[in-house]
Amino acid sequence: MADDMAELPAQNAAEVTLTICTTCKREGVDPEAPRPGALLMDALTEATLPAGVTVRGVECLSACKRGCAMVLTGGDARWSYVYGDLDPEAHLDDILAGAAAYAATADGLVPWRERPQVFRKQSIARIPPITLPSKD
Numbered sequence: 552m553a554d555d556m557a558e559l560p561a562q563n564a565a566e567v568t569l570t571i572c573t574t575c576k577r578e579g580v581d582p583e584a585p586r587p588g589a590l591l592m593d594a595l596t597e598a599t600l601p602a603g604v605t606v607r608g609v610e611c612l613s614a615c616k617r618g619c620a621m622v623l624t625g626g627d628a629r630w631s632y633v634y635g636d637l638d639p640e641a642h643l644d645d646i647l648a649g650a651a652a653y654a655a656t657a658d659g660l661v662p663w664r665e666r667p668q669v670f671r672k673q674s675i676a677r678i679p680p681i682t683l684p685s686k687d
Contacts, residue, residue: 566603566626567654569595569646573608575618577636587619591639591646598643601651617675623650629659631678634670645669658684 573588580587592608600606614620617635624631632653637646645667652661659680663671 566629567601567605567650568622568624569600569604569606569650570612570622570624571595571606571608572610572612572614572618572620574610575612575615575620577618578616587637587639588621591619591621591637591643594639594643595646598647601647601654603654604650614675617673620675621646623653623659625653625659627681628657628684629653629680631659631680632670633675633678634673635675636673637669642669 571588571592573592574586575588576582576584576586588608592606595606612620612622612633614633614635619637619639620633620635621637622631622633646669649661649667649670652665652667653659661670
């Protein structure tokens with residue numbers, strides 16, 4: 552049984568997904584310029600992602616006023632997070648570090664002070680897991 556528990560973080564890490572809104576833009580951005588979400592998606596696609604983390608793009612997260620936006624999810628037992636006001640150039644390393652910290656948890660709850668600043672300051676929502684632990 553102890554061996555099974557030792558493997559838990561690695562199994563959970565394989566379930567982590569970064570979902571990037573590829574269509575949103577900030578107010579004041581030239582409408583003809585590349586969308587910040589598309590730029591972030593490109594940067595993450597070219598980056599070395601943390602073990603077990605995948606990235607995907609979607610056309611809308613309905614966070615238009617907080618674009619560039621992304622969602623960090625990981626299976627039925629983890630909390631999910633929506634982040635906004637992201638800068639594809641300035642926040643890439645913090646997004647990767649935050650995804651790695653999240654992947655290392657079984658429940659998605661990274662201690663607040665251990666989160667990159669962008670994850671502390673630019674959170675839009677925290678969504679409970681589908682499967683909540685029992686209170687026994």
